[in-house]
Amino acid sequence: MDIPVNAKVECSDGHGGRSTYVVIDPTAQQVTHLVVKESKIPQIERLVAINQVEETTPTLIRLCC
Numbered sequence: 001m002d003i004p005v006n007a008k009v010e011c012s013d014g015h016g017g018r019s020t021y022v023v024i025d026p027t028a029q030q031v032t033h034l035v036v037k038e039s040k041i042p043q044i045e046r047l048v049a050i051n052q053v054e055e056t057t058p059t060l061i062r063l064c065c
Contacts, residue, residue, distance in 0.1 A: 002056060009036045009061045019061055020045060034061070 009016040016036050023033040034053070037045045054064040 001053065002058075003031055003034055003050070003053070004056060004058050004061065007056070007059050007061050009063060011063045012065060015039065016063060017043075017046075023047070 003022050005019055007019045009019055017038040019034050020037045021035040022031050025032045031050050033047050033049055035045050036048055037043055052063050052065045054062045
């Protein structure tokens with residue numbers, strides 16, 4: 001699964017923000033989390049486990065939470 005950076009993130013209850021970073025486990029060399037930055041001020045960044053990703057496209061990440 002490709003995890004795009006700066007993609008729109010949709011949660012099960014609506015817009016979640018934009019993806020800003022991915023977190024990689026250096027031992028396993030796998031993506032474990034992504035960081036989602038809210039669009040509204042104060043633009044809080046949230047760490048989301050990769051198992052919460054339902055589907056991705058180059059411009060959209062859909063979460064199941």
